[in-house]
Amino acid sequence: MKFALFMLVTLLGAKSSAAEGSCACEAEELGFDINCDDQAAMLDALQFIKQGGCATDCSSEECTLNYYIVQAHHDFCPEEGIPEAVEDGFHDYDSTCVACDIERDFVEGAPDCPAPNCMDSSGNDAYVALVEEGCATDCSSSVCRDNFFVLRVTHDLCEHDTLSRAAEEGLHDLERPCVDQICNVGDGQSNQLVCDPHAGHGHGDGAFEWAGVFAVDDSTHVWSMQEVDGEYADPTMRLVLFPTDSPDEEAIHSTEEAAETLIEGDSCTIVEDGESMTPILDAGSCFELHVGSGPDSLFTIETDGISGLAVFAQHVPIEFERDQHYLKDSSGTDIEPIAQEGGGGHGHGHGHGHDDHDDDHSGATANAASGAVAAMLGSIMMVL
Numbered sequence: 044m045k046f047a048l049f050m051l052v053t054l055l056g057a058k059s060s061a062a063e064g065s066c067a068c069e070a071e072e073l074g075f076d077i078n079c080d081d082q083a084a085m086l087d088a089l090q091f092i093k094q095g096g097c098a099t100d101c102s103s104e105e106c107t108l109n110y111y112i113v114q115a116h117h118d119f120c121p122e123e124g125i126p127e128a129v130e131d132g133f134h135d136y137d138s139t140c141v142a143c144d145i146e147r148d149f150v151e152g153a154p155d156c157p158a159p160n161c162m163d164s165s166g167n168d169a170y171v172a173l174v175e176e177g178c179a180t181d182c183s184s185s186v187c188r189d190n191f192f193v194l195r196v197t198h199d200l201c202e203h204d205t206l207s208r209a210a211e212e213g214l215h216d217l218e219r220p221c222v223d224q225i226c227n228v229g230d231g232q233s234n235q236l237v238c239d240p241h242a243g244h245g246h247g248d249g250a251f252e253w254a255g256v257f258a259v260d261d262s263t264h265v266w267s268m269q270e271v272d273g274e275y276a277d278p279t280m281r282l283v284l285f286p287t288d289s290p291d292e293e294a295i296h297s298t299e300e301a302a303e304t305l306i307e308g309d310s311c312t313i314v315e316d317g318e319s320m321t322p323i324l325d326a327g328s329c330f331e332l333h334v335g336s337g338p339d340s341l342f343t344i345e346t347d348g349i350s351g352l353a354v355f356a357q358h359v360p361i362e363f364e365r366d367q368h369y370l371k372d373s374s375g376t377d378i379e380p381i382a383q384e385g386g387g388g389h390g391h392g393h394g395h396g397h398d399d400h401d402d403d404h405s406g407a408t409a410n411a412a413s414g415a416v417a418a419m420l421g422s423i424m425m426v427l
Contacts, residue, residue, distance in 0.1 A: 066115040066145035068238040073108050077145075077236055079120035085129045088112035092136055101140035110140040118199070119145045119235065122218035130215040134208065145235055146228050147199060156226035159196040161205050166197025170210035173217055182221035191221045199228060250303035251283070251355045255380035258290045261372040262347040266320070269365040270338040276362040278334050281306050283355040284320065284344070285327045290351030292382035298327060302355035305329040314342055321345035323352075338365075 070077055078084065088109040092098070097106035117125060117133045159166065169190040173179070178187035197206055198214050206214075266282070268275065283302040287294040305311070305327050312328070314320055316335030320342060322328065334340040346352065360369035368377040 064144045065235070065238060066111065066119070066143035067236050069111050069143045070115065070236075071238045073111065075108065075112050077115050077119060079116065079124040079148075082124070082126050085113060085116045086126055089129050089132050092140070093132070098136055098139055101136065106140065110136055111143050114140070114142050115145050118142075119148055121148065122215070122222065127215070130218075131212055134211050138204070148235070149227050150225050153225040153227050156192055156196045156228045159193070159200050161197065161201035166194055166201065166206045167210050169193035169197070170206070170213050174213070179217055179220055182217065182224060187221065188224045191217060191224045192226050195226070196228060250306045251281075251357055253356045253359045253383065254295045254299070254302070254354065255356075255360075255383035256287065256290045256292070256294045256351065256353045257370065257378050257380055259346045259349055259352050259372070259378065261374075262345070263373045264344040264346050264352075264378065265371050265373070266332070266342045266344055267367055267369050267371070268332065268334050268340045268342075268363040269367065271363070271365050275334050275340075277358055280332045280363075281311055281329060281357040282320070282332065283327055283329045284323045285353040286323050286325060286349045287351040287353050290353075290381050292384075294351065294353045295382060295384060298353050299355075301327050302353075306355060306357060316340040316342070319343040319345055323349065 066077060076084070091109040092101075092106055092113065095103070095106055095109070097103075097110060101107065101110060113129055113133055114137070117129055122130075172190045173182075173187060173194065176184070176186050176190070178184075178191065182188070182191065194206075194210065194214050194217070198211060268280065283305045285294070285298045285302070287298075306329055308329065310329055311331040312320075313333060314330045315333050316337075317340075320328070320330045321344075323345065330342075332340070332342055344352075363369060368379075370378045372378055
């Protein structure tokens, strides 16, 4: 019985300390390699998710593992290293399974990719232009190059449904004639195949990593940053705060661009441990929080007369949670977000960013953990 209880505690601990979401960390934790020369591993993993019902329920550990193998190789490896079945079949699962975080491998000397617009039809328009310009036969012109870059970054950096299915699959058909049209996205020059739990913290690919909106009804609230495993996730964090009378998802979207400008600007007020964030202006206020020397750092938010608060954070707040919620009112009651989403402004459905990733990944991990824990509990009950 002691052994069974020990195994249960070990399992719970392992799941609660899951990797940060990078594909390298997931590979290290789950025991697979990201090897662009190993096409057999890609095809075997694709075959499993096809036969394992992962298109309708991808929460099992087996579906998660095999989807990571397919997705990580699909997103990281050069086109010539990916079997055509993986290129096309991957998209049957990218709306059901949760992606890990990896960018296309960095190519020395290649130009930077253009920033995508994930809110319009530019990606689909670029695909149409590529077809009409005959780029599937000859992709050497500047017109083909520019449109291929737009199609590529829309595919790699936007929500999976931003592109039509024809454009998604058409991209892979165009990768062969456009093989020399290469651009680099983000910080791909770093070694993405080495697990770094703190990778992606900072300004990186987006101005903020997380945004949330809260209903508040107290004159003061407390923002908490805690050490986890003996250290802070980062010694500083920038927050941009907006007051709102309508604490809903639209409050995030309507202030998103202003938040990006503020959080990347030079007007952030430095707030030390124990100090207050004030005033909160209608146009938004930026504060740079500095943790103290102790394991817990607390910052007061002056919210008198404010009924709602939109918050944009440089880092995901739960990274600083050890044993208490990151936002409380003056009486110590947890204040949960009414709506929240990842940072950088847009979703990254192909596994290259953070939109909803933390919530979705946590959900998938929780589902997998729940099944494993349930099985373990059953075994314990039998032992008892």
